[in-house]
Amino acid sequence: MNVALVKTDKSRAGSDLFALARDRLPGTGKVAEVREQAFATFERLGLPHRRVEEYKYTDLRALMREVLPLAGAPDAAALARAKAALASVVVDGAAKLVLVDGVFAAGLSDTDGLDAGVTVQTLREALEAGKAELLETTVIDPMLALNTALATDGVIVNIGDGAKLSRPIQVIHVATAAKASRASRSHVVLGNGAQANVVESIVVAEGAAGYQANDAVAITVGDHAVLSYTRLMRDAADAINISSALVTVGAKSKLNLFNMTSGGGVSRLQGFITLAGEDSELTINGVNLLRAKQHGDLTLVVDHAVPGCTSRENFRAVLDDRAHSVFQGRIIVKPRAQKTDGKMMTRALLLSDEAEADNKPELEIFADDVSCGHGATSGALDDSLLFYLRARGLPERQAQALLIQAFVGEAIEAIEDEALRERVIDIAQAWLEARYHE
Amino acid sequence: MPLLEVKNLQVRVEEREILHGLTLTVNEGEVHAIMGPNGSGKSTLSHVIAGKPGYAVTGGQVLFKGEDLLAMAPDERAAKGVFLAFQYPVEIPGVATMNFLRTALNAQRKARGEAEFSTPDFLKKVREVSKSLNIPQDMLKRGVNVGFSGGEKKRNEVLQMALFQPSLCILDEMDSGLDIDALRIAADGVNALRSPERSMIVITHYQRLLNYIVPDVVHVMSKGRVVTSGGKELALELEASGYAQFEDAAA
Numbered sequence: 001m002n003v004a005l006v007k008t009d010k011s012r013a014g015s016d017l018f019a020l021a022r023d024r025l026p027g028t029g030k031v032a033e034v035r036e037q038a039f040a041t042f043e044r045l046g047l048p049h050r051r052v053e054e055y056k057y058t059d060l061r062a063l064m065r066e067v068l069p070l071a072g073a074p075d076a077a078a079l080a081r082a083k084a085a086l087a088s089v090v091v092d093g094a095a096k097l098v099l100v101d102g103v104f105a106a107g108l109s110d111t112d113g114l115d116a117g118v119t120v121q122t123l124r125e126a127l128e129a130g131k132a133e134l135l136e137t138t139v140i141d142p143m144l145a146l147n148t149a150l151a152t153d154g155v156i157v158n159i160g161d162g163a164k165l166s167r168p169i170q171v172i173h174v175a176t177a178a179k180a181s182r183a184s185r186s187h188v189v190l191g192n193g194a195q196a197n198v199v200e201s202i203v204v205a206e207g208a209a210g211y212q213a214n215d216a217v218a219i220t221v222g223d224h225a226v227l228s229y230t231r232l233m234r235d236a237a238d239a240i241n242i243s244s245a246l247v248t249v250g251a252k253s254k255l256n257l258f259n260m261t262s263g264g265g266v267s268r269l270q271g272f273i274t275l276a277g278e279d280s281e282l283t284i285n286g287v288n289l290l291r292a293k294q295h296g297d298l299t300l301v302v303d304h305a306v307p308g309c310t311s312r313e314n315f316r317a318v319l320d321d322r323a324h325s326v327f328q329g330r331i332i333v334k335p336r337a338q339k340t341d342g343k344m345m346t347r348a349l350l351l352s353d354e355a356e357a358d359n360k361p362e363l364e365i366f367a368d369d370v371s372c373g374h375g376a377t378s379g380a381l382d383d384s385l386l387f388y389l390r391a392r393g394l395p396e397r398q399a400q401a402l403l404i405q406a407f408v409g410e411a412i413e414a415i416e417d418e419a420l421r422e423r424v425i426d427i428a429q430a431w432l433e434a435r436y437h438e
Numbered sequence: 439m440p441l442l443e444v445k446n447l448q449v450r451v452e453e454r455e456i457l458h459g460l461t462l463t464v465n466e467g468e469v470h471a472i473m474g475p476n477g478s479g480k481s482t483l484s485h486v487i488a489g490k491p492g493y494a495v496t497g498g499q500v501l502f503k504g505e506d507l508l509a510m511a512p513d514e515r516a517a518k519g520v521f522l523a524f525q526y527p528v529e530i531p532g533v534a535t536m537n538f539l540r541t542a543l544n545a546q547r548k549a550r551g552e553a554e555f556s557t558p559d560f561l562k563k564v565r566e567v568s569k570s571l572n573i574p575q576d577m578l579k580r581g582v583n584v585g586f587s588g589g590e591k592k593r594n595e596v597l598q599m600a601l602f603q604p605s606l607c608i609l610d611e612m613d614s615g616l617d618i619d620a621l622r623i624a625a626d627g628v629n630a631l632r633s634p635e636r637s638m639i640v641i642t643h644y645q646r647l648l649n650y651i652v653p654d655v656v657h658v659m660s661k662g663r664v665v666t667s668g669g670k671e672l673a674l675e676l677e678a679s680g681y682a683q684f685e686d687a688a689a
């Protein structure tokens with residue numbers, strides 16, 4: 001009975017949330033209808049808890065308790081703080097698209113200097129023009145439904161057929177609010193034969209704390225296209241970030257996804273990826289660097305819907321103190337998806353006795369001529385390697401740092417762009433340095 | 439003052455005593471060979487000198503340049519000039535050999551209060567030494583020992599010895615797993631490092647290695663003790679008569 005009561009309370013709080021936000025949310029007619037339906041879905045499902053299989057290890061009812069009211073649009077002072085926070089994340093040469101508390105900040109963005117073939121629109125504009133399909137999805141998930149209901153803004157990046165971008169596009173989410181939530185929905189659409197390098201950086205400005213981020217990105221890759229998408233999440237240590245990626249890949253294309261989570265108190269990135277065109281290659285590398293009581297969840301559903309595609313998932317978690325990392329990887333091979341080659345590997349390095357790693361690989365194979373597999377390991381640093389390094393003069397912490405760097409390096413190496421790879425290595429090194437100087 | 443003094447060293451692994459009061463003195467510039475059958479405690483001695491965890495010293499002492507070596511962490515010992523060439527050098531995927539060499543050398547120099555090597559000086563030095571050891575440059579870009587043959591791993595150990603310039607080198611079964619050509623290259627590398635300022639302890643089961651690295655003193659270990667010591671001709675005697683006589687002596 002208690003459970004039902006709690007749920008009722010949550011729903012009521014949620015209803016207020018939606019009612020209060022409604023006036024601020026762009027779009028009427030069909031758009032408003034899609035939001036209403038999505039919110040009804042969220043209310044029906046509620047904040048997911050441990051008895052919901054997909055959220056078994058990330059009980060948001062316990063970890064999140066409630067959804068905070070949406071942050072107001074950033075004022076001049078907030079934009080100034082956001083600007084200051086950008087300095088540490090900007091990738092050299094990238095065209096920046098900045099969202100502050102989920103709202104596009106034109107003044108901080110570089111929409112003028114985009115490569116030929118690239119257009120950028122805000123979600124707000126598109127929804128006001130009635131494009132309800134930008135919010136629609138076939139994925140049923142309570143947190144994504146909440147995102148659909150509350151998406152305030154976002155960027156819609158369209159990379160035209162055949163465009164080969166000379167510089168990266170960097171979408172930067174900056175949090176400036178305290179005790180508030182944000183919801184954004186962005187789109188990256190890569191045309192046939194196009195090639196692009198997109199970076200998504202998630203950062204916190206000074207003064208922001210205790211906020212909740214719910215960002216979703218829909219990535220559509222055409223045929224014969226090549227996309228690198230790198231997400232670097234460094235939210236505040238007491239922030240909650242529950243984000244979704246909805247990905248569709250066409251034929252004979254290559255998609256290289258990378259995620260590194262080193263921030264956030266409680267975070268989850270859920271990727272729903274459909275290989276919808278034949279002979280494509282999907283690579284996903286993920287790194288979680290977690291300490292203190294951080295909780296980081298990477299949940300991936302890779303759907304091989306057509307024959308002849310390859311998918312590779314490689315996940316590494318480095319866990320110190322009482323940190324908790326979750327990797328859930330499901331590979332679905334549809335009956336007609338013959339010659340599918342899908343592999344998944346997850347490894348956790350536990351630097352403390354109290355750290356926890358949960359791995360849940362799932363293979364659902366309905367075709368009979370496929371090659372699929374998964375592997376999982378977790379353990380401490382190898383003593384024999386540590387001794388070798390120490391016998392060569394490396395003090396204990398430095399020897400550990402070198403081995404940890406090597407452990408995550410095998411995932412980071414998948415980033416093809418050298419400058420970006422170096423950037424990611426720097427973030428990992430800074431994380432290790434902080435540990436070294438504890 | 440001797441470089442290394444091992445006095446009545448007693449060592450346990452878990453509940454079993456492996457060294458029962460071992461005494462050994464190595465002076466500056468000397469090359470000592472330690473021979474003995476499997477299980478006599480040769481490798482244990484090398485591990486204890488280098489500071490490998492898992493060994494409990496229950497008695498005796500080890501002095502290095504007059505200092506209590508057993509009180510130092512393994513990395514401090516390395517910085518003081520102790521170098522153990524591993525019998526089975528480990529593979530470290532993801533740590534490029536070159537990065538490892540530079541990190542280790544600079545860590546040692548930092549511990550000694552010396553300035554770090556500049557990159558050009560370091561590269562020049564590595565190139566010089568690796569050339570003399572027949573180590574191709576692309577091997578240095580790979581992960582430490584990853585995909586290296588047995589001979590390449592041992593040459594990588596000698597390369598480190600040449601870079602770090604330790605005052606005591608302990609070669610633990612350097613000949614194990616090497617064919618005669620690989621052995622010759624590694625041994626030539628070691629011989630090039632012989633100097634009045636550098637001592638070596640060559641641990642081996644077979645006399646063969648001592649044809650290439652000719653020792654000043656040969657010790658025979660059995661059941662956790664040095665049972666006899668002599669000149670290089672002792673190794674040849676052993677080759678002819680085997681270890682059985684000494685096993686009786688130690689009993």
